Amino acid sequence: MTEARFQRMKDLPSTHLLGAGTAMCAGCGGLAAVTEVYDVLGENTVFVNAAGCMTLLSVYPFTPFRGSWLYTAMASAPAGAQGVRDALDILRAKGRITPEEDLQVVVLSGDGAAGGIGLSATSAAIDRGLDFIYLCYDNEGYGNTGQQTSSATPHGALTATDALRSGFAGWKKDLFAIWVANKPAYAATVIGGEPLDLARKLEKARSMDGPRMILALAPCPAGWGYDPEHSVEIARLAVKTGIWPLKEYADGETVHTRLPHPRQPVENYLKLQGRFAHLFEPARDEPRLKEIQDAVDAYWAPLEAEHAGG
């Protein structure tokens, strides 16, 4: 495994493969992650894009990619990836492309497709051992159409579907755990605001075969209700407050790549975002805030105990 390529921020590429001029919102955290991922994977990548914000990356005749891109319905991106992989394998077997010309097949999908509409096709692709990377930009809602609730929406967040404006009553679905339960070759959580951690994980994923997943939390100024300039700050706070654990799974084991220490109170992250403003104004919703903090504490408790003990 070649983790050595990215030791310091300075090792990150200073020119980007992904072309400018896309229709993503200013300050889009999903676009930041896709840009960073593409830089590490390189030009020999074919994207199979499930419908969502990122399908607007390519609007005929414009594309930011340097290679192929395929658009599928929300539920069928892994099936599209299977077809592309099979075609590449046939070309390889017939000697019509060299191993160097082979492409990395990457599904690009939002959380709506990744954790909801497209989940069964994904599960089947993992079962078949499909050799692909599944990249999910998780903006915690159906962002492209105005941020309706998805299965990845966090507890207490306001969305466009929340007519009563009381905040999402459910809890964010743990897509990482679902993937791990399927025993893939690799799975990792990342965030664009931590480019070094992201680059290292992508470098690792790139060197492996089989089903691999990269789950990127994607701060979304439009859907989360904050000024675009705060995108990176919010990303960092997601990590520092522990609400977005950075971790990776390989060889049957999950390892955290960052142990936030000291872990900041989760409200530092929440209060910067309009979708959580109702938890602070007109009056602090203490029970709700405590619920959210308790859930984060419960997640980290065993890890912190282990760390303190060791």
Place this chain on the structure above:
Amino acid sequence: MYRIRFHGRGGQGMKTASRILGTAFFIEGFEVQDAQRYGAERRGAPIFAYVRADRTAIHERGVIGRPDLVVVADDTLVPVSAAGVMQGIGPDTVLLIDSAESEKTWRERLNLQGPILVLPRLIPLEPSEMAYVGTECAAAAACLTGIISLASVRQAVQQELAYMKAGVVDRNVEIASGAFARMAAHSGIVQEGGTTSHHDRTVPSWVDLPADDIGESSPAIYGAATSVAVRTGLWRSMRPVVDTSRCNRCTWICGSFCPDSAIARGSEGYPQIDLDHCKGCMICVAQCPPHAIVAIPEAEAVAQEKEGAAS
């Protein structure tokens, strides 16, 4: 039937404008349709919403092609053809532009027969109040119809913004009242368009084209990164400017955080900002460790450039 279109940028509250106007019509006893164009929602990107109102049931559907009133919340959209501001404007269509420039300038520039009005913005709006532009436009539009009372507009604002904080609602009611009053001299200028029916529609003389083979007719792009032909720099309202005297030449920082591939390592290692594509998110300004990037209003930067070019 009244057919009214609102054009603005994502974040300026055009959807809210159509809802407020629609509700105000409804309070006056009209049948109403109001909708935002379905599609991707992007802050800063051109967006439009529209309202139909009639005293009988409305059977027309879809985007308004022949508007009686077009309200433009952001005058920089007029020349952007993709925004479709000028679409279907006829001799009777009233055009209301929120602009610092005069009606005369707009008349000369656009060469239109119909009435053009400029919405003078008397109440200074804070940048944080950008979303209130929608309220202002809705109230002005309501006044121009001449058949919606101020009381109905105020009630519509309260109803549509009920979920917001009391102070915000009051401020919006105040903005609506001000805009309504400023348009009083033109009350009733917008005339109802007639009803249309598909029976009256002349069928175009189609030319039949045989369908091509899928291999030829499906769109394919063979160039790499053709998106750079799209100048998203037009979205920007603030411009990042690097102060080289403070810059540490650590472009892996600002260059990694720019989501739009708009920062490259330039000569001598200083960051080079691609102004054709920088969307003005200001992430680089917020993330530069020695604060070597400053944000200046785009309009100011453009004016300075013009001055520089002239001297």
